[in-house]
Amino acid sequence: MVVFADRREAGRQLARRLEHWRGQDVVVLGLPRGGVPVAYEVAKALGAPMDVIVVRKLGLPFQPEVAMGAIGEDGARMLNRHIVARAGVSTEEIEQVEARERAVLEDRIVRFRKGRERIDLAGRIALVVDDGIATGATANVACQVARHLGAARVVLAAPVAPPEAVEHAEGADEVVVMSMPRQFMAVGMHYNDFSPTSEEEVVALLDAAAAPRDKDESASPDADEDVGIPVGEVVLAGHLQVPPNATAVVVFAHGSGSSRHSPRNRYVASVLQEAGLGTLLLDLLSVEEELDRANVFDIGLLAERLAAVTSWLGTRADTRGCAVGYFGASTGAGAALLAAADPASTVAAVVSRGGRVDLAAPRLGEVRAPTLMIVGSHDEYVLDLNRQAQAQMACPNRLTVVLGATHLFEEPGTLAEAASLARDWFVEHLRS
Missing domain, CATH: 3.40.50.1820 (Alpha/Beta hydrolase fold, catalytic domain)
Structure with a gap:
């Protein structure tokens, strides 16, 4: 089983797999919160701009940890009709969950971007990055949101995911995953340090990614x-x-x-x-x-x-x-x-x-x-x-x-x- 030291190391390894995108019109989109440290390393290695793509899981009303779908910016929504039907969730219940989660989503957009405009994806390559894919619901809706926002091509990338999540990835033209264990239990099991990523860390990384970098050709290399x-x-x-x-x-x-x-x-x-x-x-x-x-x-x-x-x-x-x-x-x-x-x-x-x-x-x-x-x-x-x-x-x-x-x-x-x-x-x- 592949185990990463932490999200930053996973991001550096993932960046090596994505090196062929260097120099192209790519925007790296991190899924908050855990995907942002991974995305930061990818964006830094590729020399690409970075933003967040904010989505929220829609959990079952009586079992919130089980996703029945997800939502994203600009009204994007994905529902797993099979889970909704099996759980017997009504339209009214779905609307209640969505209203609650959309309020959280809009609040996070404001806090994460701190007044910065969303990076325009029109006609560009959207590289959606997370720290791992479990069911794929959130990642799939993120890809759909990127497409909705005008991306010409959508690439989904993560350090680890089960094979079935990759096989059923929707909305992505390409999926890049370094490790696909068949005995997949949880994303966190593939990290030595999987401590929660704070909102403060997300904002700090977005600030660092947005900061202008001097292009002094005479400077010595890092x-x-x-x-x-x-x-x-x-x-x-x-x-x-x-x-x-x-x-x-x-x-x-x-x-x-x-x-x-x-x-x-x-x-x-x-x-x-x-x-x-x-x-x-x-x-x-x-x-x-x-x-x-x-x-x-x-x-x-x-x-x-x-x-x-x-x-x-x-x-x-x-x-x-x-x-x-x-x-x-x-x-x-x-x-x-x-x-x-x-x-x-x-x-x-x-x-x-x-x-x-x-x-x-x-x-x-x-x-x-x-x-x-x-x-x-x-x-x-x-x-x-x-x-x-x-x-x-x-x-x-x-x-x-x-x-x-x-x-x-x-x-x-x-x-x-x-x-x-x-x-x-x-x-x-x-x-x-």
Whole structure:
């Protein structure tokens, strides 16, 4: 069974399957909410404009999770007459469900587009993208809506779908699916991280897609590569992404039990990249060292590694001269602050997410870099530790509490809020 790390990785893989559409008159249409992160990666890879195609499932009145059809913009509607007949749903009941769902649909259009005009599809290729296809009802109506809006050709694309959904796809001239398991249970089973996509994330990705991009031909190409960083007798594994002419790079120090592949840190990194910041996701311990749990909590060792990595960034042509920030999660935040407390440190800003900043005591008073501490309101133990640590800090600092969040920021919208806070802090302090 094919399993994707998260929606962003799935989008990058899907984009490779759709490479033949590069350079053609394509508009990428993401199905909110989960399809938008996938569509964003596709649009970015193809260099194509991106929009949302907003549709809503029409659930049975007595069993809303079962779709009897779907609706879309401009009055589009699709009904599964077989399901409607078997369930004995009346015309009046259908109208009631549709009225309720259409109100939600219209509200989402306003919030997602934020006043932007819908991208004109007339005579163009509509590439409808979702994070997966289960029954196909929503995807089918999305294709019909695209056709209704004037698309000359409609392509439906998704990372995963059962064969029967592909066979019965309606309204699409072409269907592209990477994985079609015959024993299909649910889309989410094909992702390591299938956490809900928040409306805030949808808006942020649409904003990023709509932002004008400079076409400076003299700019150096993006760095997007796996790197090995020699530190003493070990080589640390990392992934570096640096936009052309970058002026700042954020180094990620993950917490215990996590790695550079952490979907949460990768999501935060993607938000920073959209703001023009470089990012370095790395493991501060080798695979062998991680087998000894004592190393995972050796904050002094991790801080030394961070300092060495910062020096390494100064040896590369594309990051030499860049301001450096640290993003630390959990125990990684303690290492980031301890590294920042070194008198020789050049780090320009620190952000802690759910951080054990107390692990940097008693040197918190020596930190000079502006520091933002982000903690969930339901992470009471860590919140108390952060308040105590803040009282010891003399640098410019702020403690921000994300309402409803627990330690891992798994609740809908909380990680997106934390990522936005981190982005704004780094943009303010690394570019000033």
